[in-house]
Amino acid sequence: MSLLSVRGLRAGYGLVEVLFGIDLEVDEGELVVVLGSNGAGKTTTLRAVSGMIEAQGEILFDGQRMNGKRPDQFLAAGIAHVPQGRGTITDLTVEENLRIGAWTRKDGEVAADIDRWYETFPRLGERREQLAGSMSGGEQQMLAIARAFMSRPRLLLLDEPSLGLAPLVTAEVVDRLRSVTAETGAAVLLVEQNADLALGFAGRAYVLEAGTIALSGAAADLKGDEQVRRAYLGF
Amino acid sequence: MNNFLQVLVVGIGDGAVYAMLGLGLVVIYRSTGLLNFAQGELAMFSTFITWTIWEVGVPLPLAVLGGMVGGFLVGALLHQVAVRPLGDPHLRPLATVIVTIGLFLAVNGAAQLIWGTLDKDFPKLFGEGQITLGGVAIAWQKIGAVLVLALMVLGFWFLFQRTKIGLAMRAVASNSESSALVGVPVPRLLMLGWGLAAAVGTVAGVFTAPGLGLGSNLMQLTLIFGFAAITLGGFDSPLGAVVGGMVVGIMTSVLPQYLPIFSKMRLAPAFLLILLVLLFRPQGLFGRKQVERV
Amino acid sequence: MSTSAHDRTARERWVRGGIWLAVAVVLLVLPTQFPEFRVEQFCSWMALAVAACGLNVLTGYNGQISVGHGALYGVGAYTTAILITKAGWPMLAAAVAAAVVCFVVGVVIGLPALRIKGLYLALVTLAVATLFPLVIEQFPGLTGGSNGLAITSPRLYRGVVRDKPIVFEPAFGLAGDQWKYYLFLAATVVCFLLARNLVHSRMGRSLVAIRDNETAAEVSGVPVATVKILTFGISSALAGVGGAIFALNNARVNPSSFTIVVSIYLLVAVVTGGAASIVGPAIGAVLFGVFTDVVSPSLPARYQPATPVILGVLLIVLMLTAPGGIVGIAQSLRTRATARRLRSSSEGTTGPATAA
Numbered sequence: 001m002s003l004l005s006v007r008g009l010r011a012g013y014g015l016v017e018v019l020f021g022i023d024l025e026v027d028e029g030e031l032v033v034v035l036g037s038n039g040a041g042k043t044t045t046l047r048a049v050s051g052m053i054e055a056q057g058e059i060l061f062d063g064q065r066m067n068g069k070r071p072d073q074f075l076a077a078g079i080a081h082v083p084q085g086r087g088t089i090t091d092l093t094v095e096e097n098l099r100i101g102a103w104t105r106k107d108g109e110v111a112a113d114i115d116r117w118y119e120t121f122p123r124l125g126e127r128r129e130q131l132a133g134s135m136s137g138g139e140q141q142m143l144a145i146a147r148a149f150m151s152r153p154r155l156l157l158l159d160e161p162s163l164g165l166a167p168l169v170t171a172e173v174v175d176r177l178r179s180v181t182a183e184t185g186a187a188v189l190l191v192e193q194n195a196d197l198a199l200g201f202a203g204r205a206y207v208l209e210a211g212t213i214a215l216s217g218a219a220a221d222l223k224g225d226e227q228v229r230r231a232y233l234g235f
Numbered sequence: 236m237n238n239f240l241q242v243l244v245v246g247i248g249d250g251a252v253y254a255m256l257g258l259g260l261v262v263i264y265r266s267t268g269l270l271n272f273a274q275g276e277l278a279m280f281s282t283f284i285t286w287t288i289w290e291v292g293v294p295l296p297l298a299v300l301g302g303m304v305g306g307f308l309v310g311a312l313l314h315q316v317a318v319r320p321l322g323d324p325h326l327r328p329l330a331t332v333i334v335t336i337g338l339f340l341a342v343n344g345a346a347q348l349i350w351g352t353l354d355k356d357f358p359k360l361f362g363e364g365q366i367t368l369g370g371v372a373i374a375w376q377k378i379g380a381v382l383v384l385a386l387m388v389l390g391f392w393f394l395f396q397r398t399k400i401g402l403a404m405r406a407v408a409s410n411s412e413s414s415a416l417v418g419v420p421v422p423r424l425l426m427l428g429w430g431l432a433a434a435v436g437t438v439a440g441v442f443t444a445p446g447l448g449l450g451s452n453l454m455q456l457t458l459i460f461g462f463a464a465i466t467l468g469g470f471d472s473p474l475g476a477v478v479g480g481m482v483v484g485i486m487t488s489v490l491p492q493y494l495p496i497f498s499k500m501r502l503a504p505a506f507l508l509i510l511l512v513l514l515f516r517p518q519g520l521f522g523r524k525q526v527e528r529v
Numbered sequence: 530m531s532t533s534a535h536d537r538t539a540r541e542r543w544v545r546g547g548i549w550l551a552v553a554v555v556l557l558v559l560p561t562q563f564p565e566f567r568v569e570q571f572c573s574w575m576a577l578a579v580a581a582c583g584l585n586v587l588t589g590y591n592g593q594i595s596v597g598h599g600a601l602y603g604v605g606a607y608t609t610a611i612l613i614t615k616a617g618w619p620m621l622a623a624a625v626a627a628a629v630v631c632f633v634v635g636v637v638i639g640l641p642a643l644r645i646k647g648l649y650l651a652l653v654t655l656a657v658a659t660l661f662p663l664v665i666e667q668f669p670g671l672t673g674g675s676n677g678l679a680i681t682s683p684r685l686y687r688g689v690v691r692d693k694p695i696v697f698e699p700a701f702g703l704a705g706d707q708w709k710y711y712l713f714l715a716a717t718v719v720c721f722l723l724a725r726n727l728v729h730s731r732m733g734r735s736l737v738a739i740r741d742n743e744t745a746a747e748v749s750g751v752p753v754a755t756v757k758i759l760t761f762g763i764s765s766a767l768a769g770v771g772g773a774i775f776a777l778n779n780a781r782v783n784p785s786s787f788t789i790v791v792s793i794y795l796l797v798a799v800v801t802g803g804a805a806s807i808v809g810p811a812i813g814a815v816l817f818g819v820f821t822d823v824v825s826p827s828l829p830a831r832y833q834p835a836t837p838v839i840l841g842v843l844l845i846v847l848m849l850t851a852p853g854g855i856v857g858i859a860q861s862l863r864t865r866a867t868a869r870r871l872r873s874s875s876e877g878t879t880g881p882a883t884a885a
């Protein structure tokens with residue numbers, strides 16, 4: 001049974017419908033990407049899957065029905081969400097961002113976990129007392145990812161990490177992300193417009209067009225697909 | 236010179252009270268982004284609660300604690316029923332102003348309904364005594380106000396810098412969506428902010444009431460002084476509220492000595508201060524967020 | 530189908546006409562049916578309605594929030610009172626002067642309001658409203674200070690000139706209060722028609738465009754600064770006329786009549802009636818008047834402060850559930866009724882069509 005299973009997901013904002021019945025699966029520890037152009041509904045999909053907005057259809061996580069639950073219940077179940085634009089809390093320091101990331105945890109290992117992420121992301125370790133808002137985009141993206149992992153998720157939702165980052169920085173972020181997932185065994189549902197990057201990272205991919213899944217399959221297959229190449233890879 | 240020092244002392248004592256009300260306004264502005272025009276009325280209401288508890292024979296300091304608890308509950312409740320359903324104040328400024336104005340009316344009327352329209356004598360928390368230092372008389376009440384303000388600042392510092400709840404409150408103030416994403420119960424923290432602001436306001440009311448007499452209009456002038464304090468200090472800066480409160484207190488107490496026109500219009504310099512700061516330095520002395528103006 | 534839709538709008542026009550006619554008849558008959566003190570209360574409702582109309586132009590249509598219109602109302606009232614009492618002006622001239630003075634004051638306030646907006650403008654105007662009565666008390670020579678000022682005009686009485694409180698003499702077979710009522714009614718109607726024409730003019734569209742999106746308005750060529758300043762002036766002038774009516778009606782002015790509470794009541798009138806609709810403030814003012822002058826005094830003294838509680842709660846509930854006020858509620862009821870009628874009539878027309 002897959003870790004996350006979404007069936008017939010419909011969502012929108014007020015009277016505006018954005019998603020028209022989406023089916024998605026993510027297995028334990030799997031890296032999956034959702035590709036789609038601007039406005040396709042990628043962000044909306046992630047917001048529905050982390051309980052930020054109401055949605056119809058079925059959201060099963062670890063076999064448990066999540067519809068109608070609060071965001072903190074999604075989080076407690078093991079779904080962490082790094083929103084588009086990173087969502088670091090800019091008026092808090094790096095360390096405070098990590099501590100707030102552990103808000104739902106009641107165990108005594110928070111401090112040890114923070115130290116562990118400082119080892120994985122040394123650049124964060126060097127800037128513990130710095131305000132998050134004063135860091136570079138790449139550093140903030142790493143902080144956002146580390147903060148999400150502070151809740152010890154089994155599934156990470158990651159929304160366009162490449163946005164506004166230089167290619168080299170993006171490569172570094174993805175590199176770190178790969179080693180973190182290997183280390184923790186967490187699954188990732190990545191949303192991207194940058195197909196080249198995303199297909200290199202993920203094992204499986206979906207293509208979202210105007211609120212419906214237009215294509216899906218193994219990342220390698222999609223990379224070779226004529227249609228995808230033309231629409232998203234630009235060659 | 237002595238006269239100047241005397242006036243200065245009075246100003247510092249008043250300023251401490253403005254700072255207390257200002258601190259409450261800052262807590263609300265930081266967490267919910269709104270200017271709470273009902274803050275003064277909430278303070279008045281919980282001062283009445285304090286008075287009621289004191290009247291039945293409870294020592295005043297305990298009664299003040301009771302009033303703070305009462306104020307906390309009223310503030311938290313009003314946030315839940317009236318403010319929370321509004322959404323982002325800067326998207327609906329008119330609705331936000333109207334709701335806080337509605338609270339102003341309702342709380343003011345409620346106080347009159349419950350406690351009548353006759354002003355009450357209110358005792359001084361630190362008694363009637365005074366000490367004389369180098370020819371300057373300093374009332375214990377003034378010293379007490381400054382001490383209480385210092386305690387309050389210490390308390391806020393501890394809450395915001397040293398506790399998990401305080402960290403979460405700062406997180407919500409900075410970015411409520413991201414805070415929700417890490418599981419912070421945003422609405423409950425906003426409610427907490429309103430409760431705290433009202434509790435702090437109680438103390439401002441307790442220091443204002445002995446001079447003016449406790450009536451439903453108790454805090455209407457103090458509210459403007461409190462707003463002047465945080466406009467100068469910066470709407471989102473607790474430090475600014477304290478510094479701003481002191482400046483406003485000293486200014487409104489010293490200025491009339493040289494410009495007699497202000498002696499019965501102590502509000503006028505405070506008003507000019509609000510106007511000038513908003514025009515020329517809308518973020519105030521210590522504020523970080525850019526106040527919208529373009 | 531199109532003809533029946535046409536019939537419907539024609540019918541709606543008839544209904545509207547009928548309602549207005551009924552309102553006009555009631556307004557004209559009112560002073561003949563009530564004792565003098567009531568008629569004077571009606572006059573004070575008109576004063577409030579005109580000032581609320583002014584506030585609505587600024588806040589409802591243009592989106593500039595003023596919690597200080599009570600002060601402008603006061604400036605209008607004091608200008609009228611001082612010009613009559615101290616300078617011997619005739620009433621009408623004094624009232625017109627009040628409008629002009631308030632226009633100028635409004636323009637002066639409008640200038641800083643170009644940079645101070647939203648909640649912050651509300652703060653500044655709140656401070657103005659709180660400050661106003663204190664300023665009035667500072668100049669007793671002119672304003673009568675905290676004792677207020679009885680509005681008097683010199684009268685020759687058996688060879689001696691004496692200051693007598695102004696009164697509206699009986700005229701045209703009308704009692705003094707009735708004559709006063711009709712005069713104020715005419716002024717009120719003129720003010721509301723002026724506001725209506727303003728709102729439906731090119732400038733009116735600019736007002737709304739600025740409220741909805743200032744940057745977009747600027748880009749599409751609206752002279753934003755000029756329009757906003759003018760709006761502040763016009764809105765204040767209307768508040769001033771309201772104040773003039775208030776002063777003439779009471780024949781005296783007191784600083785305590787122009788506290789922050791009046792500014793709040795003006796907002797209450799605008800919001801309960803319906804911001805950004807012309808008749809809204811009038812409905813709100815009447816509702817408010819009924820509350821404070823009829824309902825509240827009928828309560829035991831102990832429970833009279835219930836009025837602000839009810840008004841405050843009403844304000845909050847309206848804002849959270851029906852931001853369009855009473856007019857908004859009426860409009861949504863009407864569109865719902867129209868939709869229902871359209872639906873049932875379209876069922877009626879498709880029914881036989883499919884049968885045929």
Ligand SMILES: Nc1ncnc2c1ncn2[C@@H]1O[C@H](COP(=O)(O)OP(=O)(O)O)[C@@H](O)[C@H]1O
Binds near residue numbers: 013016039040043044
């Ligand atoms: N808060 C919102 N309110 C209304 N419409 C929105 C909102 N957020 C997104 N939309 C609309 O939903 C559609 C999908 O948006 P989004 O999910 O952000 O797309 P993507 O992330 O793929 O670029 C777009 O047409 C966008 O305009």
Ligand SMILES: [Mg+2]
Binds near residue numbers: 043
């Ligand atoms: Mg997106």
